[in-house]
Amino acid sequence: MKNILEIENLTKFYNKSFKALENINLNIKEGEIFALLGPNGAGKSTLINSICGIVNFNTGTIKINDMDIIKNYRSTRKITGIVPQELNLETFETVWNNVNYTRGLFGKKPDHKYIEKLLRQLSLWDKKDNKIKELSGGMKRRVLIAKALSHQPKLLFLDEPTASVDVELRKDMWDVVKKLNKDGVTIILTTHYIEEAEELSDRVAVINEGKIILIDEKDKLIKKLGEKTIKIELIQPIDKINGNLSKYNFTLEQSNSVLSHTYNLSSNITDITELLNDVKKDGYKIKDVSMEQSSLEQIFVKLIKENNNELVRN
Ligand SMILES: Nc1ncnc2c1ncn2[C@@H]1O[C@H](COP(=O)(O)OP(=O)(O)O)[C@@H](O)[C@H]1O
Ligand SMILES: [Mg+2]
Numbered sequence: 001m002k003n004i005l006e007i008e009n010l011t012k013f014y015n016k017s018f019k020a021l022e023n024i025n026l027n028i029k030e031g032e033i034f035a036l037l038g039p040n041g042a043g044k045s046t047l048i049n050s051i052c053g054i055v056n057f058n059t060g061t062i063k064i065n066d067m068d069i070i071k072n073y074r075s076t077r078k079i080t081g082i083v084p085q086e087l088n089l090e091t092f093e094t095v096w097n098n099v100n101y102t103r104g105l106f107g108k109k110p111d112h113k114y115i116e117k118l119l120r121q122l123s124l125w126d127k128k129d130n131k132i133k134e135l136s137g138g139m140k141r142r143v144l145i146a147k148a149l150s151h152q153p154k155l156l157f158l159d160e161p162t163a164s165v166d167v168e169l170r171k172d173m174w175d176v177v178k179k180l181n182k183d184g185v186t187i188i189l190t191t192h193y194i195e196e197a198e199e200l201s202d203r204v205a206v207i208n209e210g211k212i213i214l215i216d217e218k219d220k221l222i223k224k225l226g227e228k229t230i231k232i233e234l235i236q237p238i239d240k241i242n243g244n245l246s247k248y249n250f251t252l253e254q255s256n257s258v259l260s261h262t263y264n265l266s267s268n269i270t271d272i273t274e275l276l277n278d279v280k281k282d283g284y285k286i287k288d289v290s291m292e293q294s295s296l297e298q299i300f301v302k303l304i305k306e307n308n309n310e311l312v313r314n
Helices: 044-051 073-078 095-105 112-121 137-149 167-182 194-200 218-225 243-247 272-281 296-313
Strands: 003-014 018-029 033-037 059-064 080-083 155-159 186-191 203-208 211-217 227-234 251-253 258-264 286-293
Touching: 003 044, 003 186, 018 044, 018 186, 018 211, 033 044, 033 167, 033 194, 044 059, 044 080, 044 155, 044 186, 073 080, 080 137, 095 112, 095 137, 112 137, 137 155, 137 167, 167 186, 167 194, 186 194, 194 218, 203 218, 211 218, 227 272, 243 272, 272 286
Parallel strands: 033 186, 033 203, 080 155, 155 186
Antiparallel strands: 003 018, 003 059, 203 211, 227 258, 227 286, 251 258
């Protein structure tokens, strides 16, 4: 597959001295869903805003479809759509007017059939005559998507598409993204939810303090980074772990009354039902069971530590 986006040695300073992006190199293939994963302040929005011409960068080159985004500003803008992180809509206008107007801004002829199809696809058709201020948060975000797609871009950027969207709507949003991708749109999204990257993306880049510290296929990344911990609280404390339980690498915590087992998210070695059965078979009485998934925050800490160690070793 050919690259639809090529970024070389991109650097961005704010206020001349704050380095928000440092030497970013990134290629995106046509047809991919690519997730930029990183904590708040990592530089995700700065990166996609630089690509979309909303933010001026300092050094480096960005090419979309082999065209330099500065030299070929108009042509590259035409094939790019962005759904910004902030909701910025004309609240007194209707959904229909908002979306058609945006299409016009890209110099495209009106196409009511296409806009109708788009609004239906985003479950906004029955709201087309409503003013933006009459919509829920999730609907507003879908209007932003409709606007970003109004000129039929090939490359779509979604900046935190599901931040502050509740769990149910998040799933709908994921379906929308998958459907768009199936219809041929290349998608780059930013997120700080690892589940979101896991659900949607083919490849993931982890960005921290303005640097890409890792790019990998999603499956490999999850294997490397994701962990879950199951904690089993027992009614009676125990001296040591034996019997059926010795095959799990449990550790004993909290005055020996909690069995804790951490396992990799991608490994299907740990069958929780079997694990609980083994605890029961050994005659232990369970008071409580809880699961913890390593937060992205913890994963970052681990990753950055490893990253730094590697730098020291080399
Ligand atoms: N307009 C701006 N002026 C100065 N600093 C900014 C500006 N926009 C973002 N920053 C800073 O740049 C860093 C990266 O921000 P941003 O790209 O918004 O991160 P993210 O989207 O990953 O949360 C942060 O430290 C942020 O405070
Ligand atoms: Mg952001």
